[in-house]
Amino acid sequence: MTELFHYRQDREAYSAARVKALQALLIKKGVITDKTVDTVLDFFETKMGPFNGAKIVARAWVDPAFKERLLADTPAAIAELDLPEGMAGAEGEHMRAVANASDVHNLIICTLCSCYPWPVLGLPPYWYKDPTFRSRAAREPRAVLKEFGLPIPDGIEIKVWDSSAQIRWFVIPERPAGSEGMSEAELEAFVTPEAMMGVAVAKAA
Amino acid sequence: MLTQFEHFAVTEMMGKADTPPRANGTLCFGSEWERCSFGIALSLAKSGYFEWDEFRDELISAIKDWEDAHPIDRSTWNYYDQFLTALEKAVVKAGIISPDEIREALTA
Numbered sequence: 001m002t003e004l005f006h007y008r009q010d011r012e013a014y015s016a017a018r019v020k021a022l023q024a025l026l027i028k029k030g031v032i033t034d035k036t037v038d039t040v041l042d043f044f045e046t047k048m049g050p051f052n053g054a055k056i057v058a059r060a061w062v063d064p065a066f067k068e069r070l071l072a073d074t075p076a077a078i079a080e081l082d083l084p085e086g087m088a089g090a091e092g093e094h095m096r097a098v099a100n101a102s103d104v105h106n107l108i109i110c111t112l113c114s115c116y117p118w119p120v121l122g123l124p125p126y127w128y129k130d131p132t133f134r135s136r137a138a139r140e141p142r143a144v145l146k147e148f149g150l151p152i153p154d155g156i157e158i159k160v161w162d163s164s165a166q167i168r169w170f171v172i173p174e175r176p177a178g179s180e181g182m183s184e185a186e187l188e189a190f191v192t193p194e195a196m197m198g199v200a201v202a203k204a205a
Numbered sequence: 206m207l208t209q210f211e212h213f214a215v216t217e218m219m220g221k222a223d224t225p226p227r228a229n230g231t232l233c234f235g236s237e238w239e240r241c242s243f244g245i246a247l248s249l250a251k252s253g254y255f256e257w258d259e260f261r262d263e264l265i266s267a268i269k270d271w272e273d274a275h276p277i278d279r280s281t282w283n284y285y286d287q288f289l290t291a292l293e294k295a296v297v298k299a300g301i302i303s304p305d306e307i308r309e310a311l312t313a
Binding site for chain 2: 011012015016017018019020021022023024025026029031032036037038039040041043044045048049050116118119121122123124125126129192193
């Protein structure tokens with residue numbers, strides 16, 4: 001076992017050295033600059049990702065009128081927020097929000113990952129495109145959600161929404177108990193991608 | 206329509222053989238060199254030094270080579286090891302850097 005560990009560390013160091021060498025060569029040749037990597041990653045780390053969805057949901061939690069507008073005309077409501085460009089544009093324009101309530105739980109499924117609104121929800125997990133997940137979630141959502149650790153009591157209706165090229169759905173989970181009086185920024189931390197897919201609920205940390 | 210190259214590039218990989226590791230809706234890097242490899246590859250394709258699909262072909266074949274060489278014990282798997290191998294190949298194939306230059310830079 002110890003040997004395996006050494007091997008792993010050597011390999012890490014070797015890979016790190018290879019990237020460093022490659023990056024230095026590319027900078028020397030003027031192909032990239034020392035800012036290139038950060039510029040590219042900035043797109044994934046600050047512009048497009050689940051933090052956008054978290055902002056939308058947190059606003060809906062603190063502002064009931066916004067939540068109503070979000071449900072009535074999702075793109076227009078999203079456009080009210082100061083989110084990076086493109087959120088309400090090319091990819092976000094067909095977005096529709098559905099809200100969980102005390103008597104209804106919503107679950108989003110999707111056949112094609114190209115339909116997944118990841119500028120808002122983040123990149124889909126590996127199982128999301130799995131045909132088994134999709135067909136079982138459509139057929140027996142209550143059983144599937146239970147397997148996700150989310151037993152939904154019989155009295156609560158489960159609605160399943162299939163995202164397509166026309167409409168990309170996302171869930172406004174219920175505001176978690178214990179989050180009373182918290183700021184929007186604090187609330188954002190409770191909104192996970194899974195909660196916006198409906199395979200989890202938002203919990204106050 | 207996907208108007209952002211970064212958006213398109215990652216969307217293409219979802220659910221495919223070269224799908225990158227991710228956690229909680231975001232790309233998942235185990236270290237700075239992994240993040241760096243990803244950023245360099247995407248930026249070179251975006252600038253047109255090679256096609257993203259060409260790079261992905263290298264990546265898919267690097268993954269297959271690794272899997273063929275490790276049929277049973279896959280505990281040493283690291284996606285970005287294959288990503289880096291593919292990146293080196295793509296850079297050489299595109300004629301940006303020669304294999305000798307890479308060797309020299311590594312031993313320097």
